[in-house]
Amino acid sequence: xxxxxxxxxxxxxxxxxxxxxxxxxxxxxxxxxxxxxxxxxxxxxxxxxxxxxxxxxxxxxxxxxxxxxxxxxxxxxxxxxxxxxxxxxxxxxxxxxxxxxxxxxxxxxxxxxxxxxxxxxxxxxxxxxxxxxxxxxxxxxxxxxxxxxxxxxxxxxxxxxxxxxxxxxxxxxxxxxxxxxxxxxxxxxxxxxxxxxxxxxxxxxxxxxxxxxxxxxxxxxxxxxxxxxxxxxxxxxxxxxxxxxxxxxxxxxxxxxxxxxxxxxxxxxxxxxxxxxxxxxxxxxxxxxxxxxxxxxxxxxxxxxxxxxxxxxxxxxxxxxxxxxxxxxxxxxxxxxxxxxxxxxxxxxxxxxxxxxxxxxxxxxxxxxxxxxxxxxxxxxxxxxxxxxxxxxxxxxxxxxxxxxxxxxxxxxxxxxxxxxxxxxxxxxxxxxxxxxxxxxxxxxxxxxxxxxxxxx
Numbered sequence: 001x002x003x004x005x006x007x008x009x010x011x012x013x014x015x016x017x018x019x020x021x022x023x024x025x026x027x028x029x030x031x032x033x034x035x036x037x038x039x040x041x042x043x044x045x046x047x048x049x050x051x052x053x054x055x056x057x058x059x060x061x062x063x064x065x066x067x068x069x070x071x072x073x074x075x076x077x078x079x080x081x082x083x084x085x086x087x088x089x090x091x092x093x094x095x096x097x098x099x100x101x102x103x104x105x106x107x108x109x110x111x112x113x114x115x116x117x118x119x120x121x122x123x124x125x126x127x128x129x130x131x132x133x134x135x136x137x138x139x140x141x142x143x144x145x146x147x148x149x150x151x152x153x154x155x156x157x158x159x160x161x162x163x164x165x166x167x168x169x170x171x172x173x174x175x176x177x178x179x180x181x182x183x184x185x186x187x188x189x190x191x192x193x194x195x196x197x198x199x200x201x202x203x204x205x206x207x208x209x210x211x212x213x214x215x216x217x218x219x220x221x222x223x224x225x226x227x228x229x230x231x232x233x234x235x236x237x238x239x240x241x242x243x244x245x246x247x248x249x250x251x252x253x254x255x256x257x258x259x260x261x262x263x264x265x266x267x268x269x270x271x272x273x274x275x276x277x278x279x280x281x282x283x284x285x286x287x288x289x290x291x292x293x294x295x296x297x298x299x300x301x302x303x304x305x306x307x308x309x310x311x312x313x314x315x316x317x318x319x320x321x322x323x324x325x326x327x328x329x330x331x332x333x334x335x336x337x338x339x340x341x342x343x344x345x346x347x348x349x350x351x352x353x354x355x356x357x358x359x360x361x362x363x364x365x366x367x368x369x370x371x372x373x374x375x376x377x378x379x380x381x382x383x384x385x386x387x388x389x390x391x392x393x394x395x396x397x398x399x400x401x402x403x404x405x406x407x408x409x410x411x412x413x414x415x416x417x418x419x420x421x422x423x424x425x426x427x428x429x430x431x432x433x434x435x436x437x438x439x440x441x442x443x444x445x446x447x448x449x450x451x452x453x454x455x456x457x
Contacts, residue, residue, distance in 0.1 A: 006044050013051040021048065025059045033060065038067045046075025049084070058087040070096040074107045074259075079286075082111055090116055094123035101174070102128075102149040103256055106135045110145065134249065143227045144220030146260060147241040147250030150174035153181040154207055156190055161203030163193075177251070178237050182211045187247040189214055189240050217242045220249055224260045229351065231257045268349060268427045294432055301436035305330075308440050312447035315454070321388045322450055325397050329446045332376060333404035333438035340365050340412025341434050345426045348416060362413055369409025370402070377401040396453055400446035404438060411437040 008014035017036075024032040037045060037060070049057050049072065061068050061084055073081045085093060085108065097105045097120065109117055109132065117136065121129050131149040138144025152173055154163050163180060167173060180198060182191040191211035201210050217240045218227050231239065231254065241250040309316070309326070316322050343365075347353035353361055377398035385394025415433050416426035 006040065006048070013047055018048075018051055021060070022052070022056060025052075025056050025063065028059075028063060030063050030065075033063055034067050037064060038069075040069075042069055042071040043075050045069055045072035049076050049080060054080075054083055057084055061088065066095075068096075070100060070108065071104050074104050078111055079283075081108065085112065090119045091123060094120045097132075098124060098128065102131055102135060102250075103146060103253075105132055106145060110136060110140070138220055141224050142220065143218045143222045143224055143241050143252055144250070146224050146227075146256045147220065147252050148174065148256070149250045151181060151240075151248070151251040152177055152179075153183045153187075153248060155184070156182050156206070156208035156211065158207050159203060160198055160201045160205050160207065160210065163198060163207055164203070179240075179251070180207075181214075181240055181248055181251075182207055183248055189217055189242055189246055189248045192240065214240050217246075218252055219244070225264045225349075227252060228257045228260045228264070232261075264349075268345065294428075297432050298435070301432060301439070304436060305439035305443060308443045309447065312451055315447060315451045319393075319450065319454065321384075321390070321393055322447060325384055325393075326443060326446060328380060329397065329400050329404055329442040330439050332380075332401055333408040333442040334435055336369060336372060336405045337408035337412040337434040337438045338431070340369070340409045341416060341430050344413045344416040345430060348420050348426055353417075358417065362410075362417075365409045365413045366406065369406045369412075372409075373402040373405030376405065392453060393450075396449045397446060399449055400442065403445040404442040407441045408434070408438045 006013060006017050021033065021036060023029075024036070037048070040048070049060070052060065057080065073084060076084075093108075097108065100108070109120065112120070121132060124132070135144055135147065135149060150173070152167060154166065158166075167180075178195055180193045180195065181189060182193065184190055190213075191208075192214045193207060193211045197210055216230055216234055216236060218230065220241050220243050227239075230236065231252075236254070238251050238253045240248055241252050243249050312322075344353065344361075347361070380401055381394040381398030383394075384397045385391045388394075411434050415437070416430045419426045419429050419433075
C-alpha cells in the first residue's frame with residue numbers, strides 16, 4: 001500500500017485517518033473532507049467507504065457533492081453501492097453518470113430498479129443514453145455489460161496523418177486507449193492498429209496498409225469469464241466487442257478483465273462453500289437466507305449417512321471402538337474428496353479439463369487416491385491396532401481407509417464432471433454430494449467390514 005497516511009501497516013484503512021474522516025463527517029466539515037478525500041484514488045475511496053458506517057457513507061457523499069468520485073462506487077460491494085445510490089436523488093446520479101466512462105456508468109446503473117434507470121437515462125444526452133441502453137440491454141455478466149462504448153475508430157482509407165490529427169482534435173475520445181479500430185461504412189470491424197505502430201509510421205501511409213486483422217474480437221453476448229480467458233490466453237490489453245452482425249459496439253480493456261477474473265474467482269470460492277453471492281456488507285437476514293438451501297441439502301445427506309450407521313447399531317454396541325474410529329474414516333475421505341473436487345472444479349472453470357484429457361485425469365486422480373489411501377491406511381491401521389490392542393481392528397480400518405479414499409478421489413472428479421455435463425454449476429453443487437458419498441461409503445465400508453470380520457471370529 002502507498003505511504004499516504006490512508007493505510008496502516010496491515011494494509012487496511014488506518015484508524016487515525018478513519019477517525020479524522022469520521023470527525024469531519026460529524027462536524028459537517030466539507031473543507032477537510034474535500035481536502036482529504038477528493039484527491040484519493042477511486043480504490044482508496046472504495047476502501048474508505050467499506051470502513052465507514054452506513055450513515056457515515058451517505059453523509060460523506062452528500063457533503064462532498066460534485067467532488068465525490070462516483071467511480072469509487074465500482075470498487076464497493078453491491079449492498080453498499082445500492083445504499084449510497086438509493087440515498088441520492090436521480091438527478092444527481094444522472095449528473096454524476098455523465099462524468100464516468102460508459103462501463104463504470106453501466107456498473108452503477110445495472111443494479112437499480114428499471115424505473116430509476118429510465119428516469120436517470122432520460123436526463124442524459126441522446127447519444128450517451130443510447131449507448132448506455134444498449135449496454136444495459138445485454139445479459140448480466142456478458143462482455144456487452146462490461147465493455148466501454150467510447151473507442152477510436154477510423155475508415156481504412158484514412159492516412160496515418162489524418163488519424164493522428166483526429167485523435168488530437170476530437171474532444172469526445174476516451175481518456176486512454178491503446179488501439180485504433182478500423183471500420184467500414186456499415187461499422188463492421190475490419191481490423192485494428194496499435195498506437196505504437198501509428199507513431200512509427202509515415203503520415204502519408206494509409207491505415208489499411210498498417211492495420212492487422214482483429215483475430216480476437218469478442219461477441220457482446222459472450223460470458224465475461226470466457227472473454228477473460230481470451231485475454232489471458234493471448235495476453236491482450238484491449239479487445240474489440242462486436243454485435244451479432246460483426247459491427248463494432250465497444251471495447252473491453254484489461255482493467256475490467258482483471259475485475260472480472262477477481263469477481264469470478266470469488267464467486268467460485270463462495271459457491272464451493274455453499275454461500276452463493278454473499279457479501280460482507282449483507283445484512284444478517286440476507287446472509288442467513290443465502291446459506292439455508294445448501295445447509296438443508298447437507299442435512300438430508302447427513303440423515304442418509306446416519307441411516308447407514310443405524311444399520312450396524314448392534315455391532316457398534318458390541319465394539320465401542322468402532323464409534324471412536326468412525327470419524328477418522330469419514331474425515332479422511334471427506335478431505336481427500338475435497339482436494340480432488342477443488343482441482344477438478346478449477347480445471348473446469350479454466351477449461352484445462354475437457355473431453356480429450358478427461359480419461360487421463362480421472363485415472364491420475366484415482367491413482368492418487370489409491371496411493372494416498374495405502375499410505376494413510378498403513379499409518380492409521382498401526383495406530384488403531386496399538387491404541388485398542390487389536391490388530392484385527394487396525395486391519396479393518398486400514399481397508400476402509402483405502403476404499404473410502406479411492407472412492408473419494410473418484411467422486412471428487414466424476415461428480416463435478418457429471419454436474420457440468422448436465423448443465424449444473426460444479427462449484428455450487430459438488431461439495432455437498434462429494435461429502436455425502438464419502439460419508440456413506442466410509443461408514444458402510446468400515447462398519448460393514450467390521451460386522452463381517454468379527455462375525456467370522
